[in-house]
Amino acid sequence: MTDERPENDQEEPDFAAAWAGIGSSHKSINMAITETLRAAILSGKFKAGERLTEVGLAKAFDVSRNPVREALRVLEVEGLVEINPRKGARVALLTVDEVQEIIELRAELEGMSAKYAARRCSDEVRANLQQLLDEGNRADATNDIAVLAELNNTFHNQIAVAGKNRFLVGFMKALNEKTQWIFANRPEPNMAGNWKEHAAILEAVIAADDELASVLAKRHVEDIGKEIAKATEEQER
Amino acid sequence: MTDERPENDQEEPDFAAAWAGIGSSHKSINMAITETLRAAILSGKFKAGERLTEVGLAKAFDVSRNPVREALRVLEVEGLVEINPRKGARVALLTVDEVQEIIELRAELEGMSAKYAARRCSDEVRANLQQLLDEGNRADATNDIAVLAELNNTFHNQIAVAGKNRFLVGFMKALNEKTQWIFANRPEPNMAGNWKEHAAILEAVIAADDELASVLAKRHVEDIGKEIAKATEEQER
DNA sequence: CGCCAGACTATCGTATACAATGTTCACTAT
DNA sequence: ATAGTGAACATTGTATACGATAGTCTGGCG
Numbered sequence: 227m228t229d230e231r232p233e234n235d236q237e238e239p240d241f242a243a244a245w246a247g248i249g250s251s252h253k254s255i256n257m258a259i260t261e262t263l264r265a266a267i268l269s270g271k272f273k274a275g276e277r278l279t280e281v282g283l284a285k286a287f288d289v290s291r292n293p294v295r296e297a298l299r300v301l302e303v304e305g306l307v308e309i310n311p312r313k314g315a316r317v318a319l320l321t322v323d324e325v326q327e328i329i330e331l332r333a334e335l336e337g338m339s340a341k342y343a344a345r346r347c348s349d350e351v352r353a354n355l356q357q358l359l360d361e362g363n364r365a366d367a368t369n370d371i372a373v374l375a376e377l378n379n380t381f382h383n384q385i386a387v388a389g390k391n392r393f394l395v396g397f398m399k400a401l402n403e404k405t406q407w408i409f410a411n412r413p414e415p416n417m418a419g420n421w422k423e424h425a426a427i428l429e430a431v432i433a434a435d436d437e438l439a440s441v442l443a444k445r446h447v448e449d450i451g452k453e454i455a456k457a458t459e460e461q462e463r
Numbered sequence: 464m465t466d467e468r469p470e471n472d473q474e475e476p477d478f479a480a481a482w483a484g485i486g487s488s489h490k491s492i493n494m495a496i497t498e499t500l501r502a503a504i505l506s507g508k509f510k511a512g513e514r515l516t517e518v519g520l521a522k523a524f525d526v527s528r529n530p531v532r533e534a535l536r537v538l539e540v541e542g543l544v545e546i547n548p549r550k551g552a553r554v555a556l557l558t559v560d561e562v563q564e565i566i567e568l569r570a571e572l573e574g575m576s577a578k579y580a581a582r583r584c585s586d587e588v589r590a591n592l593q594q595l596l597d598e599g600n601r602a603d604a605t606n607d608i609a610v611l612a613e614l615n616n617t618f619h620n621q622i623a624v625a626g627k628n629r630f631l632v633g634f635m636k637a638l639n640e641k642t643q644w645i646f647a648n649r650p651e652p653n654m655a656g657n658w659k660e661h662a663a664i665l666e667a668v669i670a671a672d673d674e675l676a677s678v679l680a681k682r683h684v685e686d687i688g689k690e691i692a693k694a695t696e697e698q699e700r
Numbered sequence: 701c702g703c704c705a706g707a708c709t710a711t712c713g714t715a716t717a718c719a720a721t722g723t724t725c726a727c728t729a730t
Numbered sequence: 731a732t733a734g735t736g737a738a739c740a741t742t743g744t745a746t747a748c749g750a751t752a753g754t755c756t757g758g759c760g
Contacts, residue, residue, distance in 0.1 A: 254548045254713060256536070279741065290715045291742090292529070296536045299493070303540040311491045312721050312742055327628045334575055391564045397634055491743060516711065527745045528712090549712055549751050 256293035260300050267306050270410030278315040329451035332401040337444030342389035344436035359428040366421040381424050412457045493530035497537050504543050507647030515552040566688035569638040574681030579626035581673035596665040603658040618661050649694045
């Protein structure tokens, strides 16, 4: 098997740092654990389907089981963890069908977001988007991968927020996370030309061309879906 | 002690019954409490903004605080409860803007669902929808309010499921619940003519007319939004 | 008369302990 | 050899207990 797990049977050290600085104020432990666990799952540190025992996690985080339980309940609602009463929790599994459905829905919502953004963004937001566009173009020209990856993430969020619908933002965030998760369990995608699509969408939004923005955004996600499909196929053989 | 509560001081009796029959198997207490609390909030038994203390709920349910805490965390993710670390939980509040955003998004998603449903429903599902349509028409003719209310709920769910996208179904369920919640805090809406709109949508879906189904479904929710806006206005004065 | 400081109370955050359930595996009987 | 059985183990579910923090109230001071 290609099971190249970093076999130090402890991915804990990373974790420890994450909530070390909470002091005893502000963020509560259960929230810190929720965030850390979520990040760990999304980044693929836990394999899909892997079992998550309460005592195991509690020991890894060096806390009692209570905060862990609460975190698991939250992650279950978010769809990242699957809990069977009196049996335990596992990292959720995504079927091939579900992956397709995620992409399909994300494509529609991204289109919707772009449409709203194009219609509604204020001059201030428009200026921000313009700045994002410039930065991205610069990074794309110099092929600065790190910056581009960063900007890719902010891009989707900015468009969503500009659409001015909180619930749409929330749904998109969830779907974005799932997309990220899908990629984490697959070969590295081909991101070439990705920014150019983003740039085209941004230009349309800035120009208040809602129809074009919508079509481009939807198609953009559909392209991502094709990347995933291709990667999945390659993985199968 | 204070365990004397077969009396109907409104809330507790319902609650008690809800998880009385869990035996000790299958559903765990925290899940039962989650469901009961969710239903109580959605039906307006708890006022928006009302404080939810852990001990208070624990006593009401006659359990310890742990299951209550887990339930509250879940309901927070669902957006029904708002938790401030070390301050406590309250029933969430919806601003007027948020209500509008819910309706706006629901309209889009309902349209999307109807579109997918019209394209994808199998002959079997189509038959089920036809049956639903017939039943609804009968109940509408005889003005059977109770049955109509029931069918109205199943209608939205059936369309969503027929659209064959699990995540869309989940999002719609959340938005539907929120709509129900909005109505629970407002004067009784005018549901006259509601079924006729449903019927038209069903006919379009059954006829596989995706475009018409989409437009009708979207408009239907927008009409609901107008009802809400009107009710809100009346409430204000 | 108003305001700040300190204790006091209510409530949340977490840990520990025990009970109930599910799982595994050796052992026996067919 | 295989299927059934039951006991030991692993894990979750829930309760209780203790510590920490935010909100409140009272009393003294300016």
